[in-house]
Amino acid sequence: MDASAAKLIGAGLATIALAGVGVGIGNIFGSFVSGALRNPEAAPRVFGNVLLGFALTEAVALFALVIAFMILFVF
Amino acid sequence: MHSPMEQFEIKRLLDLKIGGLDVSFTNSSLWMIIAVILATGVFVVGMRQRALVPGRLQSVAELGYEFIAGMVRDNVGDQGKKYFPFILTLFIFILFANVLGMVPYSFTPTSHIVVTFAMALFVFVGVTLIGFARHGLHFLSLFVPKGVPFVLLLLLVPIEIISYFIRPFSLSIRLFANMLAGHTMLKVFGGFVVMLGIIGGWAPLAFIVVFTGLELLIAFLQAYVFAILTCLYLNDSIHLHH
Numbered sequence: 001m002d003a004s005a006a007k008l009i010g011a012g013l014a015t016i017a018l019a020g021v022g023v024g025i026g027n028i029f030g031s032f033v034s035g036a037l038r039n040p041e042a043a044p045r046v047f048g049n050v051l052l053g054f055a056l057t058e059a060v061a062l063f064a065l066v067i068a069f070m071i072l073f074v075f
Numbered sequence: 076m077h078s079p080m081e082q083f084e085i086k087r088l089l090d091l092k093i094g095g096l097d098v099s100f101t102n103s104s105l106w107m108i109i110a111v112i113l114a115t116g117v118f119v120v121g122m123r124q125r126a127l128v129p130g131r132l133q134s135v136a137e138l139g140y141e142f143i144a145g146m147v148r149d150n151v152g153d154q155g156k157k158y159f160p161f162i163l164t165l166f167i168f169i170l171f172a173n174v175l176g177m178v179p180y181s182f183t184p185t186s187h188i189v190v191t192f193a194m195a196l197f198v199f200v201g202v203t204l205i206g207f208a209r210h211g212l213h214f215l216s217l218f219v220p221k222g223v224p225f226v227l228l229l230l231l232v233p234i235e236i237i238s239y240f241i242r243p244f245s246l247s248i249r250l251f252a253n254m255l256a257g258h259t260m261l262k263v264f265g266g267f268v269v270m271l272g273i274i275g276g277w278a279p280l281a282f283i284v285v286f287t288g289l290e291l292l293i294a295f296l297q298a299y300v301f302a303i304l305t306c307l308y309l310n311d312s313i314h315l316h317h
Contacts (some may be wrong), residue, residue, distance in 0.1 A: 004261075026176075051296055051299070052299075052303060053250060054296075055249070055297065055299075055300040056300070057297050058253070059245070059248070059249035059252070059253070061258050062248070062249065062252030062253055062255075063248060063252065065252060065255075065256050066248060066252050066255075069255075073080075
């Protein structure tokens with residue numbers, strides 16, 4: 001196989017990580033909404049943690065993006 | 076059309092060489108200086124009046140101060156007070172650099188791994204030194220989880236050590252990749268608007284408008300995450316797993 005073709009396939013494969021991140025972010029906000037409906041009073045207090053969890057999970061997606069960029073542009 | 080990565084190019088504005096070292100004044104340094112001047116301006120001008128009922132700018136300065144003071148109090152406790160100025164500076168600088176990067180034709184210093192890694196490395200080395208200064212060699216107990224059978228420790232201690240040393244990398248890559256990805260995505264969709272022209276270009280334009288709002292949120296969120304993770308690392312080295 002041509003090296004440049006392999007590069008494109010590799011960069012595409014690197015985005016598979018988004019599947020896990022999608023599950024993770026959905027899980028965070030889903031749990032937050034179901035928890036907030038059970039106990040609306042406590043919801044504002046944990047929202048900071050929700051955002052923190054969201055940012056930490058999103059970072060995993062961006063690690064995958066960095067890998068894809070490295071495959072495409074660095075090598 | 077320009078490539079979406081062109082916005083991250085570093086341009087020399089003023090050529091400077093000290094010894095063999097290239098210390099040119101670049102657009103990155105320019106925007107860092109602008110961020111520092113604006114941040115200092117908000118706090119100095121805002122707090123000049125010291126009114127009992129704060130005006131607009133004073134409210135902003137007080138909000139920022141209170142926000143970080145609360146964060147340090149909640150996450151590190153009373154002993155974290157000493158390190159509050161550092162965390163406030165870190166937060167405000169990253170916040171201003173991120174938000175200024177959203178201005179068209181500006182430059183985002185935090186979209187470069189050199190800048191974020193330097194900050195993360197300072198946090199990492201500082202936190203480690205604080206831990207050793209406070210607890211001596213007892214600080215190493217951070218790597219040994221409590222109440223775990225000895226056989227498992229053989230597995231867990233290396234994992235804890237690796238996850239400790241990976242901290243500066245994850246801290247810096249998170250900030251830099253967020254900025255890089257967000258700005259690239261905006262530029263890519265900007266390209267779609269041009270390509271689709273006056274008939275189909277409205278859909279990506281609407282997306283850009285929505286996404287610019289999200290990017291502003293992320294600019295704040297990443298500064299917040301950087302600051303709160305610094306607090307958590309500081310808490311680890313001050314209180315050792317409690």
